Amino acid sequence: MNGYKSEKGVGDATVTRRNTRAKTLILKCLKSLGGKHITAEELSEMLKSENTPVAKSTLYRFLAQLEQDGLVKKYFSGENASCCYRFVGEGSECNEHFHLLCRQCGEITHFENPMLEQMMKKLDGATDFSIDIHDSQFYGTCKTCMRKAKSEK
Amino acid sequence: MNGYKSEKGVGDATVTRRNTRAKTLILKCLKSLGGKHITAEELSEMLKSENTPVAKSTLYRFLAQLEQDGLVKKYFSGENASCCYRFVGEGSECNEHFHLLCRQCGEITHFENPMLEQMMKKLDGATDFSIDIHDSQFYGTCKTCMRKAKSEK
DNA sequence: ATTGGTGCAAAGCTTTTGCAGTAGC
DNA sequence: GCTACTGCAAAAGCTTTGCACCAAT
Numbered sequence A, B: 001m002n003g004y005k006s007e008k009g010v011g012d013a014t015v016t017r018r019n020t021r022a023k024t025l026i027l028k029c030l031k032s033l034g035g036k037h038i039t040a041e042e043l044s045e046m047l048k049s050e051n052t053p054v055a056k057s058t059l060y061r062f063l064a065q066l067e068q069d070g071l072v073k074k075y076f077s078g079e080n081a082s083c084c085y086r087f088v089g090e091g092s093e094c095n096e097h098f099h100l101l102c103r104q105c106g107e108i109t110h111f112e113n114p115m116l117e118q119m120m121k122k123l124d125g126a127t128d129f130s131i132d133i134h135d136s137q138f139y140g141t142c143k144t145c146m147r148k149a150k151s152e153k
Numbered sequence C: 001a002t003t004g005g006t007g008c009a010a011a012g013c014t015t016t017t018g019c020a021g022t023a024g025c
Numbered sequence D: 001g002c003t004a005c006t007g008c009a010a011a012a013g014c015t016t017t018g019c020a021c022c023a024a025t
Helices: A021-032 A040-049 A056-068 A114-127 A143-152 B021-032 B040-049 B056-068 B114-127 B143-152
Strands: A072-076 A083-087 A098-102 A108-111 A129-131 A137-142 B072-076 B083-087 B098-102 B108-111 B129-131 B137-142
Touching (some): A056 A083, A098 B129, A129 B098, A137 B137, B021 B040, B021 B083, B040 B056, B056 B072, B056 B083, B137 B143
Antiparallel strands (some): A072 A083, A098 A108, A129 B137, B072 B083
């Protein structure tokens, strides 16, 4: 229905992929982000501002393909209704962060902490579920909003 | 823009709230779920099947109100484009679970483990961010999909 | 020459909004 | 009686899809 459930595994070779202008440009942008996420809209604007525009449909189609291939991870941020994409293939060294999502202001904070990694490994054993901490997002309240809430009391 | 950022705090009394048929029905449904989440669509169907239909617009408006009041938490599941809502006000005793979201099949598993609670408390100190574990979602791969992936190799 | 990829426009979905009528308080 | 609430329909916003043309292999 939405192409999210892939029947083709990572590296499946039943479909020949071609190298094209649009794909090269999109990948270049994604890689330049150093592991940070971006929305489809932002990516589209980025390409436009570099005078190398790509149609939205092409963008979405290629992102879905990349997700299928395991080179891109798709998120749901929560603040608005749009998704975030993040490049995780080779060349992306910044995989060691995860996302804190503030319920009050909607801000996404990036956080890096090896401790969490260890925690998740423990959890894996307890859950029969292989948790990918880099894909996970945590809801909560950020420092600024906590201060604001306190001062309003 | 989307009503997500509320300017009214929890328990703000600047607006008089009225008790109505629709509100009572919606709350009854939410409470009957015992802390499990539900989509707007499912909630609408639930009300319809009980011969007490409520307009979608009313549903969304009241859910937004409840979220503002802190009685309902809103999620973004990932499998489809729709949001999940969960009642967390009084009468909801089943708050002690969190969500494991399988990237392969999109299934949401509910998991309960006090250990995680302790972990998150530790994290709070490290992050300047008050994490609400009950709101957080973990991405990963579920048992079934892991088995499937193995057998396909 | 095949057939995957592209761009455009249209359609699909979920969610929000405008508005006139209804019903709590 | 005031005004919050409701339902309907329309609009909005993000994403997907159909289709004809283009271009990589």
